[in-house]
Amino acid sequence: MNSKFSFLGYTKGDLFNFIALLAVALVVVPLLVQSEYWYSSILIPWLCLALAAIGQQIVMGYAGQLALGAAGFMAAGAFACFNLILRVPDIPFFVALMLSGLVAAAFGVLFGLPSLRVRGIYLMVATLASQFFIIWMIDKFGWFKNYDTSGIITAQDIVIFGKPFTSPQEMYFVIVVVVTLLTILAINMARGSTGRNWMAVRDMDIAAESMGISLLKTKLQAFAICAFYCGVAGALFAFTYLKSLEPVAFDIKLSFKILFMVILGGLGTINGAFIGAAFILLFPVLLNSIGNNVFHGAIDATIISSIEQVVFGVLIIVFLIYEPLGMAKLWDNIKQRVISKIAPKSEPLKQKKT
Amino acid sequence: MTEFLFFIEVVVSGLLAGTMYSLVALGFVLIYKASSTFNFAQGAMVFFAVLAFVGFMELGLPFIPAFFVAVLLMFFVGFCTERLVLKPLISQSEDTLLMATIGLGFVLEGLAQAAWGVEVRRLDLGIGDFPIQWIIDTAGLFISALDLTASLVAGILIIGLALLFKYTKMGLGLRAVADDPGAASSIGIPLNNIMLVVWSAAGVVALVAGMMWGARAGVQFALVDLALKALPVLIIGGFSSIPGAIVGGLIIGATEKVLEVYIGPFFGGAIEGWAPYVLAIFFLLYRPEGLFGEKIIRRV
Numbered sequence: 292m293n294s295k296f297s298f299l300g301y302t303k304g305d306l307f308n309f310i311a312l313l314a315v316a317l318v319v320v321p322l323l324v325q326s327e328y329w330y331s332s333i334l335i336p337w338l339c340l341a342l343a344a345i346g347q348q349i350v351m352g353y354a355g356q357l358a359l360g361a362a363g364f365m366a367a368g369a370f371a372c373f374n375l376i377l378r379v380p381d382i383p384f385f386v387a388l389m390l391s392g393l394v395a396a397a398f399g400v401l402f403g404l405p406s407l408r409v410r411g412i413y414l415m416v417a418t419l420a421s422q423f424f425i426i427w428m429i430d431k432f433g434w435f436k437n438y439d440t441s442g443i444i445t446a447q448d449i450v451i452f453g454k455p456f457t458s459p460q461e462m463y464f465v466i467v468v469v470v471t472l473l474t475i476l477a478i479n480m481a482r483g484s485t486g487r488n489w490m491a492v493r494d495m496d497i498a499a500e501s502m503g504i505s506l507l508k509t510k511l512q513a514f515a516i517c518a519f520y521c522g523v524a525g526a527l528f529a530f531t532y533l534k535s536l537e538p539v540a541f542d543i544k545l546s547f548k549i550l551f552m553v554i555l556g557g558l559g560t561i562n563g564a565f566i567g568a569a570f571i572l573l574f575p576v577l578l579n580s581i582g583n584n585v586f587h588g589a590i591d592a593t594i595i596s597s598i599e600q601v602v603f604g605v606l607i608i609v610f611l612i613y614e615p616l617g618m619a620k621l622w623d624n625i626k627q628r629v630i631s632k633i634a635p636k637s638e639p640l641k642q643k644k645t
Numbered sequence: 646m647t648e649f650l651f652f653i654e655v656v657v658s659g660l661l662a663g664t665m666y667s668l669v670a671l672g673f674v675l676i677y678k679a680s681s682t683f684n685f686a687q688g689a690m691v692f693f694a695v696l697a698f699v700g701f702m703e704l705g706l707p708f709i710p711a712f713f714v715a716v717l718l719m720f721f722v723g724f725c726t727e728r729l730v731l732k733p734l735i736s737q738s739e740d741t742l743l744m745a746t747i748g749l750g751f752v753l754e755g756l757a758q759a760a761w762g763v764e765v766r767r768l769d770l771g772i773g774d775f776p777i778q779w780i781i782d783t784a785g786l787f788i789s790a791l792d793l794t795a796s797l798v799a800g801i802l803i804i805g806l807a808l809l810f811k812y813t814k815m816g817l818g819l820r821a822v823a824d825d826p827g828a829a830s831s832i833g834i835p836l837n838n839i840m841l842v843v844w845s846a847a848g849v850v851a852l853v854a855g856m857m858w859g860a861r862a863g864v865q866f867a868l869v870d871l872a873l874k875a876l877p878v879l880i881i882g883g884f885s886s887i888p889g890a891i892v893g894g895l896i897i898g899a900t901e902k903v904l905e906v907y908i909g910p911f912f913g914g915a916i917e918g919w920a921p922y923v924l925a926i927f928f929l930l931y932r933p934e935g936l937f938g939e940k941i942i943r944r945v
Contacts, residue, residue, distance in 0.1 A: 355740075357740055357743070405926055405929050405930065408929060408930060408933060409929050409933055411683070411739055411740055411743065412683040412685075412739075412743055412876075412884075413880060413929055413933065415743070415876075416876045416877060416880055416922065416925055416929075417922075417925070417926050417929060419873065419876065419922055420919060420922030420923055420925070420926055423918050423919035423922055424919040424922070424923065427916070427918050427919050431912060543870070543873075547747070547751075550747070554744055593758065593762065593763045594758075594759050596758075597754075597755040597756070597758040597759035597763075598755065598759060599755070600751050600752075600754055600755030600758070601751070601752050601755035601756055601759065602755075603748070603751050603755075604748040604749060604750070604751030604752035604753075604754075604755060605748070605752055606748075607744065607745070607747065607748030607751070608729075608730055608745050608748040608749065608752075611734060611737075611741055611744060611745050611748070612733045612734060612745075615741070
């Protein structure tokens with residue numbers, strides 16, 4: 292019964308999913324969501340951070356390298372984009388975006404080098420160096436900030452084919468296009484030989500090497516691609532969400548947040564990056580609105596943010612103990628249960644490949 | 646001559662500041678030695694412990710009782726960690742445990758702030774952070790009394806822990822568990838109790854480290870970031886060695902001060918933030934097990 296239909300290697304179900312998601316993102320959401328708040332405070336940061344989480348997912352979930360410097364790469368991408376637009380006349384926005392991703396990727400290769408010798412906590416420390424170094428570099432050398440002394444630089448407007456994209460809704464369209472393309476690319480890589488190499492290295496590097504997989508190439512590739520995704524995400528984050536460029540926005544807290552998105556969302560799944568990002572972003576919003584509406588501001592804002600921290604920490608421990616595959620796996624389980632309730636007599640459900 | 650004296654002063658102040666890093670690193674080593682778990686939450690434990698201590702003092706407890714109540718609290722934290730986090734995750738990979746301790750760190754930071762607030766507290770230990778006149782007169786060096794106390798305390802702690810590890814029955818058990826947990830528990834060494842002792846000891850070390858840091862920089866959230874500096878210390882010294890934590894701390898302390906004073910100005914300063922990590926990367930490339938590390942870490 293297996294249909295052999297395929298288009299560029301995608302099955303029918305994949306294509307259906309892509310088209311459905313795009314339709315939702317580009318048609319249904321703009322029709323339903325009118326308030327600027329939703330675009331500028333939820334949808335835009337969600338998609339940007341999800342993109343960064345995909346990068347973290349590639350290096351950590353697929354290639355198994357414990358890296359903690361996503362925000363540093365994001366900063367590199369953001370400032371690269373700022374400088375490209377500033378210094379190269381008439382550079383198209385998408386070209387600048389891709390080039391800033393490549394700049395971040397160069398940093399990724401540089402700071403991925405220690406991964407050839409060490410792993411685990413040792414690698415984490417080595418990647419922390421990238422986090423601190425990149426931020427310091429941007430902060431200290433005036434050239435990166437165009438010798439601006441105020442500390443906060445306003446990001447340039449996004450102009451595509453002469454048309455400025457300035458309202459949150461317009462920016463949202465730009466982001467959806469970029470994120471969709473890069474997500475499909477990531478799914479492709481994860482499924483193809485690239486991703487299989489990553490997973491082989493993750494699961495047993497010696498076996499992978501003896502099968503002819505070059506550890507050097509595979510790991511550095513993972514770091515480069517991770518940094519590329521983070522760089523693009525950082526540029527989008529700065530240009531559409533923050534609308535300004537400041538190194539402080541990309542501190543180690545953001546790196547931890549992205550790490551949490553990946554752990555909670557589920558290691559080794561692309562949709563886990565989206566689910567994790569949504570959770571990390573929405574949970575504080577939810578907590579704040581509970582604080583405001585149920586307790587009418589009786590609880591101090593600092594207490595609320597402390598509670599948020601405790602909940603994130605507890606959830607990480609709970610997920611590691613009870614469901615190491617994260618929320619993506621929970622989501623799959625729910626889906627399977629619903630499907631088997633609705634259509635109990637259908638063929639045995641296909642196991643989803645991870 | 647004054648030039649040289651200044652250099653000595655920079656090195657000495659770096660070395661003394663380094664003992665502060667050593668104090669934090671010591672907690673990491675204790676837990677790593679006994680369970681080969683890397684406790685990322687050590688920094689949060691430092692913050693939690695000293696904030697609790699200051700909190701108890703504010704409730705009106707005198708210095709010594711407040712200290713002991715804080716110690717008891719850290720025992721309780723160690724107990725909860727062992728029961729609720731480590732036991733369910735037993736025989737999981739090191740990376741999983743590391744991620745779990747990151748989660749634990751967030752819990753502790755959040756709890757501490759929820760219970761005692763976020764404002765910066767002052768902690769007065771009765772030891773000033775000013776140069777000792779006697780040393781200025783005799784050697785011409787400016788050395789802070791607090792630095793000197795911290796290094797003394799670090800020395801006492803290290804000797805105490807070394808004796809504990811070497812000469813007591815419990816220390817023998819600790820070393821056995823560190824070597825091979827399976828074999829150790831099969832000959833009847835109570836694994837849980839050992840873990841409990843180790844986490845409690847790490848909690849007390851965290852409290853002492855926090856008091857020293859708190860007296861210098863105020864009891865505040867930045868302590869958690871300071872504790873991250875203990876990571877390069879550990880890489881240089883080796884994760885499983887108590888002397889390594891000390892020597893690593895001294896190296897980091899001295900190097901970052903010297904670099905900051907002599908090379909920093911060429912780059913606009915503030916290279917202290919990342920210089921230790923870069924130093925650690927060089928160590929990773931040439932001597933991944935650290936100066937005193939016992940076993941060579943798995944090369945990949």
